[in-house]
Amino acid sequence: MIADSKLVTTVHPSPNHSGKRIYPLTRISVHCVVGQCTAASLGEWFADAGLEASSNYGVGYDGSIGQYLPEAYRSWCTSSYDNDNRAITIEVASDTFEPYKVTAAAYQALIRLLVDICRRNGKKKLMWFGEKSRALNYEPKSDELVMTVHRWFANKSCPGDYLYGLHPQIAAEVNKQLGSSTASVPAAAKKTKKMAALKMFYIGEGYEYSPGVVKTVQRILNDVSYKGKDGKPLTVDGIYGVNTDYAVRAFQKKHSLTVDGVVGPATWKPLIGAR
């Protein structure tokens, strides 16, 4: 089995599947493992035919990404013949207790994987409806993927309240990256190269940065009472999502800086002096 995605770090073919899906790919289902494992150990688990369970992909707590079935195959994951024949399924390593939290590394790997799946499959938008009947009755356009969750098909809490609550943010972050792929990525990539030495201190779209640095920005913005797009203080999770982006832009506007959502030297200076 050859991995469909270049992001895959480990391939463990699973015998637990129904062969190729019989419907076109129109859905994506994110699950929680209920265990903080690596993608490789989840793969070893799904390699057991006696388990009668699988997923197309798995994301480890460490950000590792495993593929267990080709994207074109129907996994045994969501307790639904109908759903799994339409969905790529992704299991994400999580705590074993409510709300089944996932690590920042796992979350970021999940976002990267979703963007990659969309790009390779000609999908430009993830659709999250937050409601089973609306999601299942919606007829997606050829470039849309509808997000569905396991709890709609079985008496389970999967994907857990943590990931379930993040579904709007997951859709927003993925769509933002998909939307920006045509317009702003080349410029940002050039900027990243130029600023290579400083890149860990640049935060925002188009940059690679450590979650620790993002947490620092989130703490400072909270201390000086900037709110996210949701009107609430930022969650200090090291994830540069829509709420952090919103607060950074508000801070930049207030300080008469270029409002671009990128924390570079010009923004760091007043930020550090702000509290």
Ligand SMILES: [Zn+2]
């Ligand atoms: Zn599940």
